Amino acid sequence: MPDMHAISRNPATGEEIGRFAFLTASEVEQTLANAAAAQKRWAATPIEQRAAIMTRLASVMRERVEEAAAIATAEMGKTLREARAEVEKCAATADWFARNGARHLADEPAETDTADEAYVSFLPIGVILGVMPWNFPYWQAVRAALPILLGGNGFILKHAPNVMRAAFLMEEMFRAAGLPEHVFSVLNVDTPAIESVIADRRIAAVTLTGSTRAGAAVASLAGRHLKKSVLELGGTDAFIVLADADLDGAVRFAIAGRFANAGQVCLAAKRIILERPIAEAFTQRFLQAAREQCAGDPTDERSTMGPIARGDLRDGVHDQVQHSVAAGAALLLGGELPEGPGFFYPPTVLADVKPGMAAFDEEVFGPVAALVVAEDAEHALLLANTSEYGLSGNIWTADEAKARTLARRMETGGVFVNGFTASNARVPVGGVKKSGYGRELSYFGLREFTNAQTVWTRRG
Structure with a gap:
């Protein structure tokens, strides 16, 4: 019988350092229900308040940099120096989105030859599933989550099974920054369970960073259910x-x-x-x-x-x-x-x-x-x-x-x-060909998971 746990091993020694039980079907259902309800309330929160939470998140990350770095080093093996730099990069990125997000998500005027006024609003679309890799256990997840959350969406993190301590620490840090419960949540499930999660009506879209094989599988599932996906896949740079x-x-x-x-x-x-x-x-x-x-x-x-x-x-x-x-x-x-x-x-x-x-x-x-x-x-x-x-x-x-x-x-x-x-x-990241599609970071990433809604008005 397969082990129903995500297992973390210290790659410097090969020793097991963590074991986390996969969620049951009823626990997955509860996670999705909680996320959907929380996202509705979060979408109604003024963007200035959302940005203030990002600013506090940057402070929390800097306060807990040594703790976070030690976990990343223990779980996936990067040096402590690299791990500290990764956490600081997350904090700096949270600062940038906090300062610039409202400007890039503001209504954008549009000129037409038929309306007295027209503009485009960038509105949240719901709960986004993020399938993330282990090589940058904080950065990959945070760079996806920040613009998604700032845009009023919810974020469910399905992290790599060998870095679950980092996943739960991220959830804890978001909460410590003041993010309402269940707006960012961790979904610890085995890979086969992802298919039913993507199919669930409460998941609006999917973003994945990983291998080309994983990206093709997720894109196929998302497409089958008419859901948007953003993929950042492999490279031979x-x-x-x-x-x-x-x-x-x-x-x-x-x-x-x-x-x-x-x-x-x-x-x-x-x-x-x-x-x-x-x-x-x-x-x-x-x-x-x-x-x-x-x-x-x-x-x-x-x-x-x-x-x-x-x-x-x-x-x-x-x-x-x-x-x-x-x-x-x-x-x-x-x-x-x-x-x-x-x-x-x-x-x-x-x-x-x-x-x-x-x-x-x-x-x-x-x-x-x-x-x-x-x-x-x-x-x-x-x-x-x-x-x-x-x-x-x-x-x-x-x-x-x-x-x-x-x-x-x-x-x-x-x-x-x-x-x-x-x-x-400040600039978008993403690929072409078999390296994926869509963009993260900058205003491209901010708008990637929004509804670009046209509002057209004629007066008199």
């Missing part, structure tokens, strides 16, 4: 370095973009595409910097990388490395399963990576850098776009005009020039 780039800067940002969070980042430098004249020099500098990465106890401030979140995920990353080497990639660093407890994987660098190899075609969700050589800028762009995914991309060059031209031709939801991909409340 290209990090293009052209011959005129600042190599020291490019190496530094490529290291950060690939090995942060032990490589478990959707928007990250996964395929590092090097124009041939600088390929050798970049590779040597990158290798040296990669050797300096330290995978170890994530509670030790000297560690730059923690473990992979689960054993099965580490096995999958290792298989991708082995298949790539078998297909002709050169293993320059790492690529071996370490002995000892936990799910650690060493910083790994593959060279001579080409289309058709796992490291090029697939999302490698671990600390594995794939170095690809391009003959020129056009070839680099071709390689970047040779992917089923289109989440984000990077271009390193001293020629800003060239970067702008290339950026318009990159098939991605975002392009970052002379930097690395980083989400920010």
Whole structure:
């Protein structure tokens, strides 16, 4: 008989640290009923009051940053430094939405040739289900929830089963900030139960961050019931370095973009595409910097990388490395399963990576850098776009005009020039192709789950 619990394990040791019983059918029903009733009252709350709660939420998060960081480190393995930064990013984003949400959700005048007055209102649509991943246990959920809640909707969080302590802490922090009970709630259910939840009439829409397979399943279910969905899925982001780039800067940002969070980042430098004249020099500098990465106890401030979140995920990353080497990639660093407890994987660098190899075609969700050589800028762009995914991309060059031209031709939801991909409340995040659709953050995210209602008036 299957275990009816969400189980959290410390990935640095493999030891179980939490067990949470899945909700029964009657408990799921009660959660949905409570959420629907609470959302109706929340929708009637003036947006200025909603924004004030977001401001208090930012304060609560900053007050409890050490507690929240320790839970994230214990449950999914990121270093304490990374965990603290994640919580602070959530708080800063809450501040931004609190300051700017009312302006972006205000009625928008519209000109017509038939009305004396016309405007568009952005109104709540109901309770939104958020299916969220484990790699950023606070950030992924908070960045989805903040604009949804500020818009007057309710939010039900179905979190990854290995980070349920973080899920319940988030619910607690929202309540401590003054959010009414059941407006934000956690739904701890097994994956098969999601289908009936999406089908329920009290769920208005779904947002998911996760794998392409999970996104396809949720989109299919939502579409079957005529419900909107927003998906932020996988990526094979290209990090293009052209011959005129600042190599020291490019190496530094490529290291950060690939090995942060032990490589478990959707928007990250996964395929590092090097124009041939600088390929050798970049590779040597990158290798040296990669050797300096330290995978170890994530509670030790000297560690730059923690473990992979689960054993099965580490096995999958290792298989991708082995298949790539078998297909002709050169293993320059790492690529071996370490002995000892936990799910650690060493910083790994593959060279001579080409289309058709796992490291090029697939999302490698671990600390594995794939170095690809391009003959020129056009070839680099071709390689970047040779992917089923289109989440984000990077271009390193001293020629800003060239970067702008290339950026318009990159098939991605975002392009970052002379930097690395980083989400920010002020600009939208999302993908194209098999990386999903819809946008989070900024005013795009604020309006994503609203009813853009036209009001048309003729007088006299």
